Amino acid sequence: MTGSGDEYLISRKKQIERRKKIVTIVSMFSFFGSTVFAVIPAIQQASQPKPAIASASTESGLQQQAQGYELVLQREPENQLALEKLSLLRLQLKDAKGAMELLEKLVKLHPERQDYKVVLEQIKKQESNGAH
Known part of the structure; x- marks a missing residue:
């Protein structure tokens, strides 16, 4: 066993x-x-890539750049470069009215520049088409 x-x-x-x-x-x-x-x-x-985060961070970066140009314009209200860049940034941020104001100022300061007039007219056309 x-x-x-x-x-x-x-x-x-x-x-x-x-x-x-x-x-x-x-x-x-x-x-x-x-x-x-x-x-x-x-x-x-x-x-x-994370598109939502990227677009949000891009937009905040554009807003920071716009604030920088606004500070320059507070010191130098007729600074051509700052007016140009800020108008472009406002277009990128979809602020057409703000861009139009800046371009109108550029046209008044520099009437010889046809490109300012052309861009201003294009924005006005887009705004009038969007309003209808």
């Missing part, structure tokens, strides 16, 4: 060892699998 009891214990230990190996292997695959499934989307998300 002791012989069969020893055999039983040996076979039982082998079963336990096999189960441990299987559980270890399954655990390792589960761990690596979950790691891969967590890392791949994170890498894909990091590589894709």
